[in-house]
Amino acid sequence: MIFIFDLKPQLMDFLAELWGSGKSLNTVQMTCRGITVFILALILIRISGRRSFGIGSPLDNIIVMLLGAILSRAVVGASPFIPVMTTCTMIVLLHRFFSWYKGKSSRFIHWIEGDKIMLFKDGRFITENMERAQLHREDVMQELRKRAMTDDLNNIKTIYIERSGEISIVIKE
Template sequence: METVTQLFGEGENQTVLQMSLRAVVIFIITLLLLRIAGRRSFGMKSPFDNIIVILLGAILSRAVVGASEFVPTIAAATVIAVLHRIGAWFGALNLRFGALIKGQKIVLFQNGKLEKENMRRALVSESDLYGCLRSSMNVENFNTIESAYMENNGQISFVKKHAE
C-alpha cells in the first residue's frame, strides 16, 4: 500500500510524476468507460451525448488532481457511462423516450416558406439559415430546396427538391 501511495500520492499535493501517473490511469479508465457508454457518445453530438463528455471530464478530473477519493470517483463515472448506455438503448427501442432524451428535428423551411416561429424557437436567424444554405448546399436561395431542419444535434440540414 505504501508503494501505491508513493507512486500516486495522496490528497491534493502530488508531484509532477504522481499527477502524471494518475493521468495515465484515468486516461485508460476513461477509454474503458467510453467503450461502455458506446460509440454514439462521441459520434452524435446531441445534448444527450454531450452530457457524458462534460460529466466524465468533470468527475474524472477530480481523481487526477486528488480532489476526491479515487475509487468513489471511478464509481461515479462508471454510473454515468452505464446510464448513458441504458438511455441510448431505451431511446433506440422507444421513439417517444428517444425524442424525450435526444430531442427532435425542427422544421425551419418547407412548402416554399420559412417557418419563422420554429426559427425563433431554434434561435436561428434568416441570416444564419442562408449562411448554412450557402456553405452546405452552395446555393444562394431556396429555389432548389424542399425543406430545411435543425437536427437534434444542432446542425442544420437541407433536403433538395426532386428533379421533375
C-alpha cells in the first residue's frame, strides 16, 4: 500500500511533464494536447447533435476547427512553430486513420457519426425521433419546401436526418 502512495507523486510529476504548462510547451506536450483536444472535440460534437454544423461529418468538422485554431497560434506567434506543425500533422494523421477505419468497421462508424434518423413515415411525424434530432416540424417543412419544392406531405414516403445533419426526403412513386 505504501508503494502506491509513493508512486502517485511520481505519476503526477510525469503527467505534468507530459502535459506541460504555460506558453513554453515542447513538441511532445503540444502533440499530447492536440490529440486530447481532437478526441474531446469529437465527443462534444457528437453530444451537441447534428444540427450544430449540418454539413459534413463530425470528424470532418473537427479537423477544420482544430487546424484553424492551432495553425493560428503559429501565425500569430502564440506558440512555437515546430510544435504547432507537429500537432497539426498528428491531428491530420489521426483524422486519416479514423476516416480509413470507418470503412473497416460499421460499429466504429456508428460511434463516430451515428445513424440516420427517420423523422416522417406513413403520413406522420415520428415525435420521439424529432425530439432526439432536436428538430421542430417547421425545420423539416422548410427542408421539404427547399428540396422537394412542395409542402404537401401526402406526396412524401419518408424523411430522414442523415449522419451529416442534412435532411433527405423520399417521395412516393
